Amino acid sequence: MANELWKEMCSYADTKLDFMTKTRQDFHRFAESGWHEVRTCSLIARHLKNLGYEKVLMGRECLKDDARMGLPAQEELDYIYQRALEQGADPEFAPYFKDGFTCVVAVLETGRPGPVIATRQDIDALGVLESREESHRPAREGFASVNDGEMHACGHDAHAAIGMTVADVLWKYRDLLNGTVKIIFQPSEEGVRGAKAVAESGLLDDVDYILGCHMGARKNGTDTQLGFNYFMNMANAKWDVYLTGRACHAAAPEEGHNAMLAMASIIQGVYGIPRAGCGDSRINVGQVTAGTGRNVVCDRVKMVMELRGLTQAALDYLEPYARSIIEHSAAMHGCTAEIKVMGASPCAPLSTDSFVDELVALARKLGYSVEEPKACPNSEDYTYLAQRVMAHGGRSCYFSCLSDYPAPGHATTFDIAEKDLPNAVKFECAVITYLMGITIV
Numbered sequence: 001m002a003n004e005l006w007k008e009m010c011s012y013a014d015t016k017l018d019f020m021t022k023t024r025q026d027f028h029r030f031a032e033s034g035w036h037e038v039r040t041c042s043l044i045a046r047h048l049k050n051l052g053y054e055k056v057l058m059g060r061e062c063l064k065d066d067a068r069m070g071l072p073a074q075e076e077l078d079y080i081y082q083r084a085l086e087q088g089a090d091p092e093f094a095p096y097f098k099d100g101f102t103c104v105v106a107v108l109e110t111g112r113p114g115p116v117i118a119t120r121q122d123i124d125a126l127g128v129l130e131s132r133e134e135s136h137r138p139a140r141e142g143f144a145s146v147n148d149g150e151m152h153a154c155g156h157d158a159h160a161a162i163g164m165t166v167a168d169v170l171w172k173y174r175d176l177l178n179g180t181v182k183i184i185f186q187p188s189e190e191g192v193r194g195a196k197a198v199a200e201s202g203l204l205d206d207v208d209y210i211l212g213c214h215m216g217a218r219k220n221g222t223d224t225q226l227g228f229n230y231f232m233n234m235a236n237a238k239w240d241v242y243l244t245g246r247a248c249h250a251a252a253p254e255e256g257h258n259a260m261l262a263m264a265s266i267i268q269g270v271y272g273i274p275r276a277g278c279g280d281s282r283i284n285v286g287q288v289t290a291g292t293g294r295n296v297v298c299d300r301v302k303m304v305m306e307l308r309g310l311t312q313a314a315l316d317y318l319e320p321y322a323r324s325i326i327e328h329s330a331a332m333h334g335c336t337a338e339i340k341v342m343g344a345s346p347c348a349p350l351s352t353d354s355f356v357d358e359l360v361a362l363a364r365k366l367g368y369s370v371e372e373p374k375a376c377p378n379s380e381d382y383t384y385l386a387q388r389v390m391a392h393g394g395r396s397c398y399f400s401c402l403s404d405y406p407a408p409g410h411a412t413t414f415d416i417a418e419k420d421l422p423n424a425v426k427f428e429c430a431v432i433t434y435l436m437g438i439t440i441v
């Protein structure tokens with residue numbers, strides 16, 4: 001039996017379902033992808049201030065400037081800032097988030113001794129053009145993204161709503177709590193670009209426990225509510241590759257250097273890298289932009305690609321091999337190649353195994369239906385945060401709030417069911433009070 005405090009927190013969280021639904025749908029409609037999250041951050045900051053939070057860290061206070069990866073060009077950031085203001089960003093707080101400083105942290109200091117606990121919510125959208133079909137609920141109900149090519153197709157709109165509600169519940173019961181809680185709203189998880197700058201800001205250096213929450217797909221025909229991950233996260237690197245050759249008339253190709261041929265060699269070459277014995281790996285060239293016309297030898301190519309290793313050794317094998325193929329394929333056709341690293345995350349655990357076991361047991365005692373902890377063969381820059389906390393002996397747990405997905409993550413028809421969001425709020429509040437030494441079960 002849960003004690004009175006957690007029961008009260010749960011009842012209060014249930015009254016916030018309408019707020020969470022509206023908030024999630026509003027962020028969905030005005031989707032902002034990595035380093036664009038000015039409107040999102042300004043509204044989160046407004047909410048935290050309205051609740052009564054005195055300590056709200058914004059922008060440069062919680063991001064290390066030169067550790068931000070894959071930042072868009074200044075013209076894009078300027079355009080996005082204006083767009084955010086036109087789309088209802090809070091004018092008081094928006095300036096803090098200008099120029100790619102899109103991070104907010106609510107700090108609850110109870111003034112009583114106790115642990116320092118952090119929770120991480122990632123808040124960015126993806127580079128996806130959202131479906132406009134009637135069968136897609138956000139389109140049918142009028143909250144599909146108005147920003148073409150930016151879509152919350154991974155559920156980070158829901159993460160923002162969850163974090164804002166956790167902040168609300170903890171604030172309401174703050175006189176009964178102890179220690180410190182830092183609720184982190186992190187930018188630019190997609191492309192694994194944002195967490196490193198949060199970790200290097202020093203924000204986590206006094207943190208004893210960190211929780212990461214992500215929406216997850218509930219298996220068909222089950223009623224599970226929470227999922228947990230034990231295992232290593234895939235190490236990965238995101239590259240933009242620029243090839244430069246020389247344009248000329250297609251009737252006299254000997255006068256030029258054909259960057260499109262270099263691109264073709266590179267694509268064939270990188271997919272042909274032999275399998276590594278030191279770990280499973282992946283490579284993908286996901287987008288290419290090349291050429292200007294039918295009768296022109298192509299002089300410029302941009303390739304957007306990524307590499308992943310299930311072990312660090314596998315990625316360390318893949319990276320120089322791919323670099324060599326890119327450089328030599330370019331040279332073979334008289335072109336030059338430039339590789340820009342747009343994002344990266346290490347091969348590191350998302351969670352502390354013993355802490356996962358402890359929280360799975362807690363969840364079951366609280367009456368949650370929990371999926372068996374499993375491997376997670378994808379990439380998450382949360383590993384930077386977990387690593388930073390574990391480096392000084394802290395513990396991390398990454399869990400999923402399960403929901404019925406009509407389409408897989410990153411699909412143009414992705415959606416979640418808002419009714420599942422209070423599960424995550426209640427569980428985070430349960431873990432936080434439990435870690436404070438308050439008996440909840």
Ligand SMILES: [Zn+2]
Nearest residue numbers: 154155156214
């Ligand atoms: Zn995600």
Ligand SMILES: [Zn+2]
Nearest residue numbers: 154190409410
């Ligand atoms: Zn994603």
